[in-house]
Amino acid sequence: MKRKITLTVNGKEQELEIEPNRLLLHVLREEIGLTGTKEGCSIGVCGACSVIVDGRLVSSCLTLAAGCEGRDIETIEGLAKDGNLHPLQQAFIEYGGFQCGICTPGQIMAAKALLDENPKPTADEVKEWMSGNLCRCTGYYKILESVMAVVNNKISPDFQFRKREQQAKIQSLDVYKPVAKTD
Amino acid sequence: MKRTEPLEIYQPTSVNEACRIIKQSGPGGHFLAGGTDLIIAIKEKGWVPRYVVDLKRIPSLSEILTNSDGSLVLGALTTMREIEISPLIRDRYPFLAQSAAEVGSIQIRHRATIGGNMANATPSADVAPALIALDAKAKISGENSERIVALEKFFVGPGKTLMKPDEILTALIIPPHPATLRGEYIKFSPREMMDLAYVGVAVALAMDERKKVKHVRIALGAVAPIPMRARKAEAIVLDQILSEEIAEQAGGEAAKECSPISDVRSSADYRREMVRVNTKRALLNAASEHWRPTSWVERRDRRY
Ligand code: FES
Ligand code: FES
Secondary structure: OOEEEEEEEOOEEEEEEEOOOOEHHHHHHHHOOOOOOOOOOOOOOOOOOEEEEOOEEEEHHHOEHHHHOOOEEEOHHHOOEOOEOOHHHHHHHHOOOOOOOOOHHHHHHHHHHHHHHOOOOOHHHHHHHHHHOOOOOOOHHHHHHHHHHHHOOOOOOOHHHHHHHHHHHHHHOHHHOOOOOOO | OOOOOOOEEEOOOOHHHHHHHHHHHOOOEEEEOOOOOHHHHHHHOOOOOOEEEEOOOOHHHOOEEEOOOOOEEEEOOOEHHHHHHOHHHHHHOHHHHHHHHOOOOHHHHOOOEHHHHHHHOOOOOOHHHHHHHOOOEEEEEEOOEEEEEEHHHHEEEOOEEOOOOOOEEEEEEEOOOOOOOEEEEEEEOOOOOOOOOOEEEEEEEEEOOOOEEEEEEEEEEOOOOOOEEOHHHHHHHOOOEOOHHHHHHHHHHHHHHOOOOOOOOOOHHHHHHHHHHHHHHHHHHHHOOOOOOOOHHHHHHHHO
8 A cells, every 4th residue: 555755855855655665765766766875785784775864874774764754864966066076975086985886875974974963073983983884895994084084174175176177187188089090 | 685575554643552553453563663673574584564563653652751759761762872872871871871882883773772672672682781780670551551560571582572462662761770870881792893792791780988889780681592680690799899809700600690502603602701701891890980981992992
């Protein structure tokens, strides 16, 4: 028996008709089309599916969507504003906080929930908070550095500008020019 | 990808209504609190309840209250995280806050509830020994009925409690304790985080001015079919000044009293040995200066 629920996802109201047993993770991915939130273990131990519900970090693989009626949900898609990355997203790029990237949305949401609650955590507090976010590419120190870069205000202020500059440089490299015919 | 089977979910708004639903719908139903155990059971073990009664819409179940007599009432839907950070609990019973902080990840602690954790009666539940050391009582409600039993008696076997199918665990009550009460919870597991306790030891004690122990509770987790009190070990400590030797003796006695099993995590012998060592440490830590839980690094360093 389907039921109607309303969720606010990244500030936008979503009216959905879903089975009461659907998990928030699957509703986000399949009904709303926000596939940034990943499924890893699906039993609450890897953190890949982490989202923020009413300000609290939870595993969306263990959360029934029907139980989130009327709640405010934040996912990775809601972080970048007006084409500008969230400081955490930028830090993960600048400091190499990810490799394959599958754990990254969860890592960033976990870090965001921490910084929302405690903007100046120590490295130990970050480790404790994020112990439920596994990374099989084993980049833990890079992840920690990325989060601490935001905490200590060490991300480049001209990041967006540099990105555009780099893109232009890459495009101007010879390798991208069509090879001249030599006959 | 593992998925849950379609199932019917009821969302009552009062305890009476919840009990009535269970009575009317018959066997095969299950209560849902935080869902961190239930949803895993459905996904992993393929166990499908006929229907689920979600308790989260019942407002009275998620409060931490102090009664006029000084007892503390933890609503069954209080999350582990709420216990971990509650200023009241951190101030009065920091070791209880710490035991809650040992559960799973922050993602889990934001959802897992104390009532759900107790009702599922896992022998290794971290909060159970800490609550038993505090002489906590379980408040059990049925349709228009209510009874209160000692948490120690509440558990009857792995996954089993003395509740009837149409009864709900609605609160855990910690009776008043003297301000001098101190305690410690030590979770022993080889991984620092995200692991189940191989052995859990909780101690609560109060001493007089001459440092004689006037009240003591030692509770053990993961080393018997249910979280248990080590009564013989308590008897060794009572009315004594807590020296290293006394703590050592009590540890030895606790190791004899428990009845661990061998499983994938650990052999029974190793568990017994860890009960001995950690009971001694927990007693000595509890008797030392008052402390508050801080970072996991500090907590980890206290264990060794
Ligand atoms: S997929 Fe949810 S915690 Fe792993
Ligand atoms: S970046 Fe690959 S799993 Fe973390």
